[in-house]
Every structure is written in structure tokens, then in C-alpha cells.
Amino acid sequence: MDTDKAHVALDSVYGAGSPEALGDAYAAWAASYDSETASLGYLLPFLIAAWVTRYVPAGEGPLLDAGCGTGLTGPQLRALGYHDLVGLDLSDDMLKVAAGRQAYGELKKAMLGGPLPWPDRHFRAFFSTGVFTIGHAPASGLHELVRITKSGGHAIFTVRDQVLDKGGFRNVFAELERAGKWRPLEESPWFRCYAIADPDALVKTFVFEVL
Template sequence: MNFDKANAALDSVYSADSPERLAKAYADWAATYDSETASLGYLLPFLITAWVARHVPAGEGPLLDAGCGTGLSGPSLKALGYGDIVGLDLSDDMLKIAGSRQADNKPYSELKKAMLGGPLPWPDRHFRAFFSTGVFTIGHAPASGLHELVRITRSGGHSIFTVRDQVFESGGFQGVFDELTEAQKWRPVEQSPWFRCYAIGDPAALVKTFVFEVV
């Protein structure tokens, strides 16, 4: 049953204790990721497009899908009129599936392998905005990764991302938010209430979406 397999795969990625183990967990999951997260009612790759559309006019870019996974967000944003989207992920296997979507109106202009929390391969102020879902969660990207994402986002651009409830305090996200605000690197624009990231499974799994404007 997809539901049971999806929960087992989630346990595997959440319990990964190193970047290598996390990449291996996603490599093992890549082929069935889309169908199994769909069985849980995984909302985030599609719902994030609402915040992107609210703050970034259609046609403006480039946009960075930071932690794009299998590229579920790209086609939705393409349908909404966004044409210059770059995908970033740590998993070759997930990027391969994201690349296979290129036959479907080529939602991604570029796909790159890199890890959030380390240096990113773009110059300062390169992107109009970045968006990220399911990445700032248990056993995944650290809050410190936001510094590098903000560096590559242009002034007046937007940072749009979700954070899982279980890591918000323990991962020091508020501290990083405050650092970037006090350094006048960004200013807060919007935050959602906590909401379920799986419409069907795991009702206790909550996330919040944050939007900041880069200064």
C-alpha cells in the first residue's frame, strides 16, 4: 500500500544522520516518491505556488526552486506563467526525475546538484526569488542555509519557504531570521498559521510558510 510505503520512506529520510545518508534515502525513494507522497496528500510543492504568485509577478525571474526534489512545483508554476525556473537538489536521482519533466513544456531552465547549508553556485543577487518546501524539516537543511539563499536573491526579491514545526525552535530558525533582519538583509512580509503538510496522512505534521523581502 502506498500509504505504508510512504510513511516508511519518510521515516528513512527523517532519521538520516548525515548528508550522505540523506542522499541515499532519497535515491532509494526517488522512483516512487511522487505516487507515495500523493497518497499522503502532500500539499507543499503545489501550495507554495500560491505564495509565489502573490509576491512575484508572472514572467519575472529567474526563480530558484531550492530543494526541488522530483520537480513537482515546476509544471504548476509554468502553468501560472513563470518561465525561468532553476531547480536545485542534493539527490542525483531526484534531479533525474525532475529533468524528465522537461518534455512537459520544460518547466526548468536549469537543474543543479548542490546542498543547502553549503556554498551555492550562483553570484550575488542572481535570482528574483527563491522558494523552498519540505527542505527546512527534520534531518534536512539547516537554518544557516538561509544566509546563502539570501545572498543569491536580488534586492526587492523574495524568500518564500516552509519550516516544519518540529525544527523551528530546535533548529534556531528564529535566531537566523533575527540575524538577517538586524543585518538589514531582509524584512518580514508574511507568515502563515501552522497548517498540515499532508492532507491525508500524518495529521500531526505541521508547517508554516514564511515570506521575506530581500533588502
């Protein structure tokens, strides 16, 4: 069953002990990722489009899909009139699948938590789902994402319940606010990552305006 395979794959990516191991886990999952996460009712790549359209008008500049995976969000946003989309991910195999969707003008391999290959204030906004989660990108990665986002732009991303406090996200939120780098606009209630499976897997969506 796809749901059984998806749970095995999720255990593999959550249990990866290093960026290299995480990349290997996603390389092994890339070909079946879409069908297996769909079997769980994984809704984050589609739901994030609602927050993007709430805060970011189409046509105001490039948007970064930070941790785009197989690019599930790209076609949703293109259908809503967003055509200047850029994706980054740590996995070449996932990026190959994303390229096949023909929704992104540019795709780059990069690791959140390290330096990103764009100049200051390049993007109108960045969005990210399922990336700030167990065993994945660190909260410190937000500093670089804010650096490459324009003043007046937006940071829109989900954070998994199990890492929000333990992973230092609240601390980084406060650091960036104290430094005058952003201000909070919205914090959603907790909601499910999967419409069908894993009812206890919860996330919040956060929206900040970059200053």
C-alpha cells in the same frame, strides 16, 4: 499500500544522520516518491505556488526552487506563466525525475547549508518546501539563499514545526533582519503538510523581502 511505503520512506529520510545518508535515502525513494507522497496527500509542492504568485509577478527574472526534489512545483508554476525556473537538490536521482518534467531551464546538484553555485543577487526569488524539516537543511542555509536573491526579491519557504525553534530558525531570521538583509512580510498559521495522513505534521510558510 503506497501509504505504508511512504511512511517507511519518510522515516528513512527523517532519520538520516548525515548528508550522505540523506542523499542515499532519497536515491532509494526517487522512483516511487511522487506516487507515495501523493497517497499521503502531500500538498506543499503545489500550495507554495499560491505564495509565489501572491508576491512575485511572472517574467521578472529567474526563480530558484531550492530543494526541488522530483520537481513537482515546476509544472504548476509554468502553468501559471512562470518560465524561468531553476532547481537545486542534493540527489542526482531526484534531479533526473525533475528533468523529465521539462519545467526547469537549469537543474543543479547542491547542498543547502553549503556554498551555492550562483553569483550574488542572481534570482528574483527563491522558494522552498519540505526542505527545512527534520534531519534536512539547516537554518544557516538561508544565508546563502539570501545572498543569491536580488534586492527587492523574495524568500518564500516552509518550516516544519519540530525544527522552527529547536533548529535555530527564529535566530537566523532575526540575524538576517538585524543585518539589514531582509524584512518579514508574512508568517502563515500552522497548517498540515499532508491532506490525508499525519494530521500532526505541521508547517508554517514564511515570506521575506530581500533588501
